Amino acid sequence: MNNPQQRPVITVLTAPDDARPPGLEPLLEMAEVRFAWDVESLRQAMPGTQMMMVTDFRTGVLPGAWELADELKWIHATSAGVDALMFDELINSDVVVTNAQGIFDRTIAEYVLCTILMFNKDFPNSIRLQLRHQWQHRDTERTEGQRVLVVGAGSIGRQIARLTSAIGLEVHGIARRARDSDPDFVAVHDNDALPEQLGLADFVVIAAPLTPATEGMFDAQAFKAMKSSARLINIGRGPIVKTADLVAALQAGEIAGAGLDVFEEEPLPETHPLWDMENVLITAHMAGDFIGWTRALTEQFLENFANWQQARELFNVVDKASGYVPGR
Amino acid sequence: MNNPQQRPVITVLTAPDDARPPGLEPLLEMAEVRFAWDVESLRQAMPGTQMMMVTDFRTGVLPGAWELADELKWIHATSAGVDALMFDELINSDVVVTNAQGIFDRTIAEYVLCTILMFNKDFPNSIRLQLRHQWQHRDTERTEGQRVLVVGAGSIGRQIARLTSAIGLEVHGIARRARDSDPDFVAVHDNDALPEQLGLADFVVIAAPLTPATEGMFDAQAFKAMKSSARLINIGRGPIVKTADLVAALQAGEIAGAGLDVFEEEPLPETHPLWDMENVLITAHMAGDFIGWTRALTEQFLENFANWQQARELFNVVDKASGYVPGR
Numbered sequence: 001m002n003n004p005q006q007r008p009v010i011t012v013l014t015a016p017d018d019a020r021p022p023g024l025e026p027l028l029e030m031a032e033v034r035f036a037w038d039v040e041s042l043r044q045a046m047p048g049t050q051m052m053m054v055t056d057f058r059t060g061v062l063p064g065a066w067e068l069a070d071e072l073k074w075i076h077a078t079s080a081g082v083d084a085l086m087f088d089e090l091i092n093s094d095v096v097v098t099n100a101q102g103i104f105d106r107t108i109a110e111y112v113l114c115t116i117l118m119f120n121k122d123f124p125n126s127i128r129l130q131l132r133h134q135w136q137h138r139d140t141e142r143t144e145g146q147r148v149l150v151v152g153a154g155s156i157g158r159q160i161a162r163l164t165s166a167i168g169l170e171v172h173g174i175a176r177r178a179r180d181s182d183p184d185f186v187a188v189h190d191n192d193a194l195p196e197q198l199g200l201a202d203f204v205v206i207a208a209p210l211t212p213a214t215e216g217m218f219d220a221q222a223f224k225a226m227k228s229s230a231r232l233i234n235i236g237r238g239p240i241v242k243t244a245d246l247v248a249a250l251q252a253g254e255i256a257g258a259g260l261d262v263f264e265e266e267p268l269p270e271t272h273p274l275w276d277m278e279n280v281l282i283t284a285h286m287a288g289d290f291i292g293w294t295r296a297l298t299e300q301f302l303e304n305f306a307n308w309q310q311a312r313e314l315f316n317v318v319d320k321a322s323g324y325v326p327g328r
Numbered sequence: 329m330n331n332p333q334q335r336p337v338i339t340v341l342t343a344p345d346d347a348r349p350p351g352l353e354p355l356l357e358m359a360e361v362r363f364a365w366d367v368e369s370l371r372q373a374m375p376g377t378q379m380m381m382v383t384d385f386r387t388g389v390l391p392g393a394w395e396l397a398d399e400l401k402w403i404h405a406t407s408a409g410v411d412a413l414m415f416d417e418l419i420n421s422d423v424v425v426t427n428a429q430g431i432f433d434r435t436i437a438e439y440v441l442c443t444i445l446m447f448n449k450d451f452p453n454s455i456r457l458q459l460r461h462q463w464q465h466r467d468t469e470r471t472e473g474q475r476v477l478v479v480g481a482g483s484i485g486r487q488i489a490r491l492t493s494a495i496g497l498e499v500h501g502i503a504r505r506a507r508d509s510d511p512d513f514v515a516v517h518d519n520d521a522l523p524e525q526l527g528l529a530d531f532v533v534i535a536a537p538l539t540p541a542t543e544g545m546f547d548a549q550a551f552k553a554m555k556s557s558a559r560l561i562n563i564g565r566g567p568i569v570k571t572a573d574l575v576a577a578l579q580a581g582e583i584a585g586a587g588l589d590v591f592e593e594e595p596l597p598e599t600h601p602l603w604d605m606e607n608v609l610i611t612a613h614m615a616g617d618f619i620g621w622t623r624a625l626t627e628q629f630l631e632n633f634a635n636w637q638q639a640r641e642l643f644n645v646v647d648k649a650s651g652y653v654p655g656r
Contacts (some may be wrong), residue, residue, distance in 0.1 A: 099406045106390035106496075110471045113495065114445035121442050123609075127455045130610045133603040134596035137612040143438045166440065166494035168434075275461040281451075282458045284465040291467045 007032050007041050009071070011045040015056035021078070023298035027305065039064035046072070049304050051308065053078065053301055054085060058266075063087050069095075074314070076304060078297040080104055080156065080288070081237055082318055083210035097318040098304055101325045103296055104288025105159040108207075108235050111287035113167070115259035116203050117143055123147065124281060149201035150185070151194070151217075152208030152236065154324060158184045160207055172197060199227040203233060209235035209305035211323040218242060223249035231257040235287045238263040247273050250280065261287040332415030335360050336637075337399070339373040343384035349406070355633065367392035374400070379636065381406065381629055382413060384596075387641055389549035397423075402642070404632060406625040407511040408432055408484060408616070409565055410646055411538035418648065425646040430654045431624055432616025433487035436535075436563050438613035440488050441495070443587035444531050445471055447559050452609060472496035476514070477529035477543075479522070480564060482652060488510045488535055491524050500525060526553040531561060536566035546570060551577035557587040563615045566591040575601050578608065589615040
């Protein structure tokens with residue numbers, strides 16, 4: 001693929017205001033490393049670039065430099081979702097795309113379990129009461145035995161299933177193919193079963209990638225299918241949920257709450273009605289970002305880069321048509 | 329013990345402002361049931377009372393009616409802790425004391441897991457930021473692999489160990505007798521090992537009963553022994569912690585935070601400095617109180633009452649000298 005005699009040319013594409021990824025030092029010895037942060041700098045870096053490392057999961061600059069991609073073979077995204085990166089010319093090209101699958105699984109699952117327990121134990125109210133120095137006993141919900149529906153049975157969805165099952169929740173999944181025997185789920189149902197499954201769940205967790213198939217999947221109809229006591233948790237991508245429909249469903253009491261780490265518009269606008277809803281938990285797209293995550297992402301990339309250097313198979317290769325790494 | 333020919337006399341002692349326990353209807357058919365809520369009403373009810381059900385875990389009225397306890401054989405407390413109930417004459421009498429061991433284990437363990445995850449994921453800050461409509465990304469802690477020290481390896485401590493182990497925490501225990509092979513703990517250490525174990529834990533969870541041996545156990549010295557990054561979680565009893573020392577340790581940064589469901593003085597006084605500490609989580613002595621808990625307590629009592637009626641062995645018999653139900 002590449003000639004080991006000459007140092008490969010690698011372009012690292014970051015967000016305009018982002019620091020360069022930590023831990024890249026080994027790469028600087030093995031490759032000519034260029035940095036880009038917008039269309040102009042990327043257009044300068046692109047000619048001769050054989051490999052790109054994209055650290056900005058929201059990036060939209062690639063199409064503006066695509067015509068100059070004369071040597072590009074491989075793009076590695078240091079994110080689990082590659083939705084923003086994709087465009088038709090890339091999808092239809094021979095350029096291989098890999099992602100950061102695996103890095104965030106565990107911490108996202110911990111985040112999801114935390115929100116489930118917080119809803120059950122009414123902890124958001126406890127914190128608000130504490131701010132007012134108010135002692136107020138309440139009876140709260142048992143978590144054991146509640147039912148979780150994880151939409152998306154990829155590596156993140158599986159880890160969520162494992163952690164929530166481990167403390168006694170009953171976890172079902174939604175995936176493209178239904179299956180009865182799955183090591184992590186009580187059962188995995190296909191998309192046709194979604195309305196029925198939504199009606200049975202106490203917690204519905206969106207752990208799907210953003211693709212044309214999932215965009216807007218959670219709309220007014222989906223919320224009507226949910227139990228009025230159920231909560232939605234979204235750690236996938238914002239546009240999988242129609243935000244206006246979610247706000248309406250929460251206001252109408254069609255669902256009981258939402259834990260949201262991702263939004264159609266990020267940052268969530270300061271005047272958005274979601275901020276003031278007491279049954280909504282908002283975090284700033286950080287569910288998976290453990291201390292040290294940027295270095296862990298670089299280490300994962302360097303591992304794959306070693307595969308590339310030695311002409312071995314790359315891991316985490318994204319099926320560009322579906323938008324994610326297919327299950328094994 | 330009692331004569332099945334005649335209906336036994338049972339006195340139910342509640343707090344003055346508490347409702348009568350739900351689910352007692354079956355008892356009304358089997359026994360003469362009297363109700364009491366203070367010293368005066370208890371003195372009226374006591375003569376002839378063979379059995380007492382005490383629903384107020386803070387009660388201090390029993391000594392004031394003790395001289396009238398002419399038939400009393402058994403006291404059942406619908407709480408896990410019986411510290412407030414105990415006094416020398418009761419301890420030295422033949423009256424059997426049973427408690428509600430088991431009822432709260434699971435929900436208290438869920439509460440503890442919730443606070444651990446909330447500290448790691450910085451959720452209290454997320455809620456405060458949400459109140460200000462503020463989007464602020466932070467990197468947060470992985471929970472997997474962190475070390476928990478559970479002080480008290482009774483039924484609540486064990487359940488805490490099970491749930492936290494289940495999601496990948498490393499859980500050690502402190503109990504009267506050290507043991508290497510325990511189904512729920514990596515290891516159980518004895519009290520002599522407490523200072524050393526405090527220095528190794530990321531989370532120290534107090535799940536011990538309040539007894540002369542545990543009162544004031546967590547003092548300035550204990551906090552100095554803890555890691556400055558560690559958090560204390562107390563779901564046992566308030567007086568196990570010297571509150572003033574805890575406040576000082578938090579202010580000095582000797583420990584990183586505290587999750588507190590119980591306090592030396594309850595309700596926690598409105599002007600107490602703990603309320604305003606951002607690294608402190610406060611709840612109103614409710615960690616175990618799931619929806620339906622009062623009815624579950626009555627059901628548990630009725631089960632033990634059936635044992636009594638049929639002269640079978642009672643379960644959850646408290647060792648009055650140590651103040652808790654001995655481990656099997």
